[in-house]
Structure formats: structure tokens, C-alpha cells
Amino acid sequence: MLTIQFIRDNRDIILERLEIKNFKQPGLIDTIISTDDNRRSLQVKTNELQAELNRLSKEIGMLFKKGEKEKGNEVREQTTGLKKELESLEKELQEATLKLNELLVLVPNIPHPSVPPGKSEADNRLIREGGTMPDLHQGALPHWDLGDRYNLIDFDLGVKITGAGFPVYRGKGAQLQRALIAWFLDENTTAGYEEILPPLLVNEASGFGTGQLPDKEGQMYHVTGDNLYLIPTAEVPVTNIYRDVIMKAEELPVKNTAYTPCFRREAGSYGKDVRGLNRVHQFDKVEIVQIQHPENSYDALEEMVKHVEQLVIRLGLPYRIVQLCGGDLGFTSALTYDFEVYAAAQKKWLEVSSVSNFESYQANRLKLRFRETGEKRPMLTHTLNGSALALPRILAAILENNQTPEGIRVPEVLHKYMRSGSEIIN
RNA sequence: GGAGAGAUGCCGGAGUGGUCGAACGGGGCGGUCUCGAAAACCGUUGUGCUCUUCGGGGCACCGAGGGUUCGAAUCCCUCUCUCUCCGCCA
Numbered sequence: 001m002l003t004i005q006f007i008r009d010n011r012d013i014i015l016e017r018l019e020i021k022n023f024k025q026p027g028l029i030d031t032i033i034s035t036d037d038n039r040r041s042l043q044v045k046t047n048e049l050q051a052e053l054n055r056l057s058k059e060i061g062m063l064f065k066k067g068e069k070e071k072g073n074e075v076r077e078q079t080t081g082l083k084k085e086l087e088s089l090e091k092e093l094q095e096a097t098l099k100l101n102e103l104l105v106l107v108p109n110i111p112h113p114s115v116p117p118g119k120s121e122a123d124n125r126l127i128r129e130g131g132t133m134p135d136l137h138q139g140a141l142p143h144w145d146l147g148d149r150y151n152l153i154d155f156d157l158g159v160k161i162t163g164a165g166f167p168v169y170r171g172k173g174a175q176l177q178r179a180l181i182a183w184f185l186d187e188n189t190t191a192g193y194e195e196i197l198p199p200l201l202v203n204e205a206s207g208f209g210t211g212q213l214p215d216k217e218g219q220m221y222h223v224t225g226d227n228l229y230l231i232p233t234a235e236v237p238v239t240n241i242y243r244d245v246i247m248k249a250e251e252l253p254v255k256n257t258a259y260t261p262c263f264r265r266e267a268g269s270y271g272k273d274v275r276g277l278n279r280v281h282q283f284d285k286v287e288i289v290q291i292q293h294p295e296n297s298y299d300a301l302e303e304m305v306k307h308v309e310q311l312v313i314r315l316g317l318p319y320r321i322v323q324l325c326g327g328d329l330g331f332t333s334a335l336t337y338d339f340e341v342y343a344a345a346q347k348k349w350l351e352v353s354s355v356s357n358f359e360s361y362q363a364n365r366l367k368l369r370f371r372e373t374g375e376k377r378p379m380l381t382h383t384l385n386g387s388a389l390a391l392p393r394i395l396a397a398i399l400e401n402n403q404t405p406e407g408i409r410v411p412e413v414l415h416k417y418m419r420s421g422s423e424i425i426n
Numbered sequence: 427g428g429a430g431a432g433a434u435g436c437c438g439g440a441g442u443g444g445u446c447g448a449a450c451g452g453g454g455c456g457g458u459c460u461c462g463a464a465a466a467c468c469g470u471u472g473u474g475c476u477c478u479u480c481g482g483g484g485c486a487c488c489g490a491g492g493g494u495u496c497g498a499a500u501c502c503c504u505c506u507c508u509c510u511c512c513g514c515c516a
Contacts, residue, residue, distance in 0.1 A: 040477095043477095046476095053496080056496065056497090057444075057496050057497040060496050061443095073496095076497095078496085079496045080496085083496080246472095374455095
């Protein structure tokens with residue numbers, strides 16, 4: 001969330017910038033400011049009263065120590081009225097603070113100046129594209145049929161043991177999956193990211209820290225018995241490592257990568273795009289996360305984009321990078337680049353990575369700060385993350401694009417992770 | 427799952443009703459000494475909110491939330507977590 005100080009200092013700019021995100025609620029911003037005004041005046045009154053009460057209490061202590069009981073009791077009587085007053089003030093203050101926080105989380109992050117206006121993905125800006133479109137043979141199949149034919153992915157079995165959207169990978173399909181994970185992790189590590197293997201279940205505080213709670217609660221699987229949530233992305237446990245942390249400036253940047261399965265309920269998203277691996281409830285993803293000095297976060301974003309681009313290129317997939325327009329940009333993001341790869345049999349662009357700079361929006365929620373050497377006050381860091389990469393759609397594109405009448409060619413970079421003889425799936 | 431112990435600052439650890447934001451030790455930072463370093467010595471060392479004449483002042487925070495009290499790190503209640511032993515278990 002944005003800091004209250006920032007909102008107070010930049011009311012007009014924020015309103016103007018948020019229009020890009022199609023967010024037009026001047027009323028909300030003004031309510032926030034007046035709520036804060038109220039909170040502040042209550043704070044002052046409460047503090048004054050507390051100071052007075054503290055003073056009297058000390059006096060009572062002294063008087064009793066000196067043996068002046070009567071005088072002590074006299075002063076004690078003065079406190080009763082003050083206490084009552086203080087009690088109601090404290091309650092008001094608490095309510096105002098609570099209300100302020102509820103309102104603050106309703107304000108989205110302000111978009112970067114480069115974000116194009118727009119309502120939907122149709123207005124996203126194409127940054128660049130690469131790779132070559134495959135020329136498929138007659139009778140080429142979409143990946144769900146290929147998965148079936150070569151016994152790689154069994155969707156029906158997943159329905160049997162869990163439900164729709166929980167595919168079972170088997171044989172060379174499972175191997176390919178494992179190869180992709182290993183290769184992504186190795187590449188990310190080579191690029192300087194520390195590998196993390198985090199828990200797949202997180203508590204409420206972590207859900208709140210990265211913004212899934214309270215607003216996107218319905219998107220996560222909730223383990224009610226222990227009040228834990230299955231992670232929708234590794235971003236949640238990994239970023240929460242740094243919740244309530246104050247780092248030294250020289251410890252920045254932090255670069256982490258993590259493979260995890262991801263669990264998403266995807267409530268309400270049924271339709272034509274959900275076929276096969278295009279949208280599932282459980283999938284594997286390798287994530288990259290950076291915690292950066294504010295001055296360097298946009299350089300880091302570019303670096304992350306280049307890194308992800310290399311992965312896609314080396315897998316030999318046709319791809320394009322788009323910058324999300326205001327309307328498509330996530331609530332917490334300032335700038336997001338999406339990577340899409342082309343799945344040639346179903347003739348569709350599939351989103352496989354989303355690389356974002358959250359600036360200090362997420363850090364403020366997390367209370368993730370750093371201190372410049374010699375500085376007294378800690379400052380919020382910037383946080384960034386991206387997929388590098390999400391597996392199912394990559395797998396779908398590989399299967400579809402690399403199919404030949406003789407079988408499916410496994411990209412060369414994955415060969416060393418496959419059992420020998422598995423370079424071609426037939 | 428059963429029994430017990432505990433949760434204090436960057437770390438260790440004291441503190442069981444009043445001047446305790448917190449002894450002492452370690453670490454960090456600054457300084458003296460030194461060609462430099464070590465040692466020794468001196469100083470300093472949390473976060474948030476808030477007011478400010480920008481010197482500084484006030485308030486809150488000792489796992490979390492309530493309560494008792496003029497006054498709570500300290501007493502009471504609830505919750506969470508950690509550790510030890512037993513049981514179970516990959």
C-alpha cells in the first residue's frame with residue numbers, strides 16, 4: 001500500500017496517475033486524508049492525556065515512598081476522571097487507525113509514467129517479439145491430444161484423484177517437467193539468484209504481507225483446520241522471508257529464486273481458454289524475486305526481463321513481450337511486462353511470465369526497509385518479481401511447436417536433464 | 427497426542443508493582459593510542475506515531491490480545507509460537 005505520508009503530500013498527482021489504472025475515486029483519497037487528520041488530532045490529545053497521567057502516577061509513587069499517604073491519595077483521586085476520558089479517547093484513536101488502514105489498502109499502486117492508458121489487454125503495448133514461428137506438419141495436434149497420444153499428461157486421472165485442473169504428468173511428460181524446473185533453477189542461480197525451497201503453506205500474516213489477503217482470499221485454497229493457505233505463487237513465502245526486516249544498504253540487492261507448485265482456485269474463470277494446460281489449479285513455477293534499492297529497481301526490472309527473455313529464446317519458443325496498460329496492470333504493480341509464447345497448434349499466445357516492479361508498495365505492507373549507512377531513518381525498499389518460468393504453458397508450447405511426424409523434439413538445453421534416449425518423445 | 431519449561435533490544439542474558447526503553451556481557455559504529463592492525467580505554471548503539479520555534483519534546487512498544495492498578499516487562503485471563511521428555515511417524 002501507499003504510505004499515508006505520500007498520499008498526503010501528493011493527493012493531486014496520485015489522482016491523476018491512478019486514472020491510467022481506471023481508478024477514479026477522489027472521494028476515497030479525500031476520506032483517507034480527513035480520516036488521518038482525525039487520527040492525528042486524536043493522537044495528540046491521547047498523548048497529552050497519557051503524559052499527564054504518567055506525571056501524576058510518578059508523583060503518587062514518590063509521595064507514598066516519602067510516607068505522605070494522604071497527599072498521595074489526594075492525587076490519586078485526580079486520576080480517575082482522566083482515566084475515563086483517556087479510555088474513550090484511546091478507543092476513538094484505535095477506531096480511526098483501523099479505519100485508515102482499511103481505506104489505505106483500497107488504493108492501488110500508482111503506475112509508472114511509461115504505462116500506456118487502456119482498458120484491457122487489447123491496449124497493451126508490444127515491446128518486442130522474437131523466435132521463429134514453427135511450420136507444423138499436416139495433422140498437428142494441440143498439446144492435450146499430444147499428451148494423450150504420447151502418454152505424457154493424463155487429465156482424466158487428475159479428475160479422478162482430485163478434480164478438474166489437477167493434471168497427472170507421467171513418463172516422459174513428468175521427466176520433461178522435472179528437466180524444465182532443474183534448468184530454470186540452474187539458469188537463475190547462474191544469474192545470481194539464491195535458490196530457496198520454501199514452505200507451500202503460509203499463515204495469515206504472510207497472506208496479508210503480499211496482498212493476497214484480505215481481498216483475494218477466494219483465490220487461495222484455505223486449510224481451515226490449521227488456518228493456513230496453499231501458496232498461489234512462490235512470491236508469497238519468499239517475499240515474506242523479508243517481512244518486518246530492516247536491511248543494511250550494502251546487503252541490497254537480494255536475489256532469490258524458488259521452485260514451488262502453485263495452487264489457484266481460479267474461481268469463476270471457466271470458458272474456452274481453460275483447455276488442457278492453459279489454466280489449471282495446480283501448476284509448477286520457478287519464480288525470481290528481487291529486493292532492490294529504490295534507485296536501482298528499474299534497472300533491475302530490465303535485467304529481469306532480459307534474463308527471462310533469454311530463457312524463452314533458448315527454449316526456442318516464439319515469444320512476445322508486452323507492457324501492460326493501466327487497465328490490465330495489477331493492483332499492486334507499478335510496471336509489468338508480460339511474456340507470451342505462441343502455441344502453434346491451438347494458435348494462441350499463452351502468458352508464461354509476468355515481471356513486475358512493485359516499487360515500495362509491497363515493501364510498505366511488508367515493512368521491508370533498509371538503512372543507508374550513517375542514516376538514522378530506515379527507508380522502504382523496492383520489490384520486484386517475475387516468473388522464470390511458469391511450467392504448464394511452456395510445456396504446452398514446447399509440445400505443440402516441436403511436434404513432428406516422428407515425435408516431439410525436446411529442446412537441446414534440456415537434454416542433459418533428461419534420461420538418455422528421451423531427446424525425442426515418440 | 428500426553429507432561430513440563432519458556433518467549434525481554436542485533437545476540438546472550440538480568441529484571442517479579444514506581445525514576446526500567448530496560449542492568450551486565452558480546453557484537454556493531456565513532457574516537458583515543460598506533461606507520462597500520464590487535465589489545466586496552468572512552469563514547470555511542472531499537473522501532474513506530476506525534477508535536478516542533480528544527481535545539482528538541484511527548485506517547486506507545488519487553489511474543490499477541492484483553493484485564494487488575496493511580497502506576498505493569500513484572501500480577502491475572504485468552505491465544506500463538508518455541509524448547510525438553512514420552513508416544514506416534516517419513
